[in-house]
Amino acid sequence: MISANIEGKVVVITGGASGIGYAAARLFGGCGASVVLNDIADEEVLNDAASRLRQDGVEVTYVRADIGIADDVARTIDTAAQTYGRLDYLICNAGVSATSKPIPLPDLDAVTDDMWDAILRVNLLGPFRLARAAAPYLKNSRGAIVSTSSAAAFTLSGSSIAYAASKAALVKLTRDLAIALGPEVRVNAVAPGFIKTPWTARFKPEWEKRGVENTTLKKAGQPEDVAELMLYLCAGAAFMTGQTLIIDGGVL
Numbered sequence: 054m055i056s057a058n059i060e061g062k063v064v065v066i067t068g069g070a071s072g073i074g075y076a077a078a079r080l081f082g083g084c085g086a087s088v089v090l091n092d093i094a095d096e097e098v099l100n101d102a103a104s105r106l107r108q109d110g111v112e113v114t115y116v117r118a119d120i121g122i123a124d125d126v127a128r129t130i131d132t133a134a135q136t137y138g139r140l141d142y143l144i145c146n147a148g149v150s151a152t153s154k155p156i157p158l159p160d161l162d163a164v165t166d167d168m169w170d171a172i173l174r175v176n177l178l179g180p181f182r183l184a185r186a187a188a189p190y191l192k193n194s195r196g197a198i199v200s201t202s203s204a205a206a207f208t209l210s211g212s213s214i215a216y217a218a219s220k221a222a223l224v225k226l227t228r229d230l231a232i233a234l235g236p237e238v239r240v241n242a243v244a245p246g247f248i249k250t251p252w253t254a255r256f257k258p259e260w261e262k263r264g265v266e267n268t269t270l271k272k273a274g275q276p277e278d279v280a281e282l283m284l285y286l287c288a289g290a291a292f293m294t295g296q297t298l299i300i301d302g303g304v305l
């Protein structure tokens with residue numbers, strides 16, 4: 054596990070109550086940052102996640118908010134500003150697939166307009182609104198943004214054609230936000246392949262089997278693998294911006 058000294062820094066992590074977001078909260082918090090945990094999950098789930106982080110010595114505040122809603126985005130960033138008086142890192146990690154099972158690419162009829170609306174609102178408009186709201190604070194602290202795209206933006210098909218397109222658009226948003234917010238703020242993204250989280254646990258076991266067989270490393274990724282890359286992109290990577298790094302075990 055890599056480490057960094059980010060004592061005194063403040064990080065907002067969306068979708069932080071579970072999976073990759075929770076692993077990032079644990080890693081950033083363990084390295085000394087104060088964590089603002091955003092998630093749409095039930096109050097109980099959020100409270101439980103925050104308690105577990107506190108037991109690990111993490112300074113954490115949580116905000117129950119939907120990043121697909123403009124006012125909730127503002128409330129999330131305001132929580133960091135009001136609680137800690139600054140913001141150094143923004144992790145735009147929350148995402149939705151809007152389907153309980155993967156939709157094969159040729160099945161265009163299964164992809165409804167409502168799915169497109171939900172997916173684009175959370176996976177694309179959400180990170181844009183978060184970046185816009187956080188920009189003044191991040192410029193002030195010369196901070197960094199990392200968004201969670203997906204290997205589906207490049208190679209894998211992902212849970213639907215709409216999901217893959219939203220994550221590909223996030224790659225371009227990352228590039229353009231880097232230009233828009235530079236030189237003060239660096240903006241990068243990670244693009245995970247198959248990672249073992251509650252999200253992928255919802256899929257049939259064959260999906261995990263296929264996900265593993267498709268990799269050079271012959272294993273599924275862990276949320277902590279992605280969290281490490283996020284930490285590197287925030288606390289290191291001083292000459293990198295506008296990039297999306299694929300972390301997929303070497304998909305063949």
Ligand SMILES: NC(=O)c1ccc[n+]([C@@H]2O[C@H](COP(=O)([O-])OP(=O)(O)OC[C@H]3O[C@@H](n4cnc5c(N)ncnc54)[C@H](OP(=O)(O)O)[C@@H]3O)[C@@H](O)[C@H]2O)c1
Binds near residue numbers: 094121
């Ligand atoms: N796991 C993978 O293999 C994989 C691969 C590529 C990319 N990703 C991306 O990685 C990110 C995190 O996924 P994960 O696997 O860690 O999933 P996860 O374990 O399900 O965690 C995602 C969290 O985000 C929350 N969330 C959903 N919609 C939200 C919203 N509108 N506002 C705030 N929070 C919201 C979820 O709450 P609820 O559970 O209550 O909905 C959940 O707590 C997503 O963007 C996903 O697209 C994952």
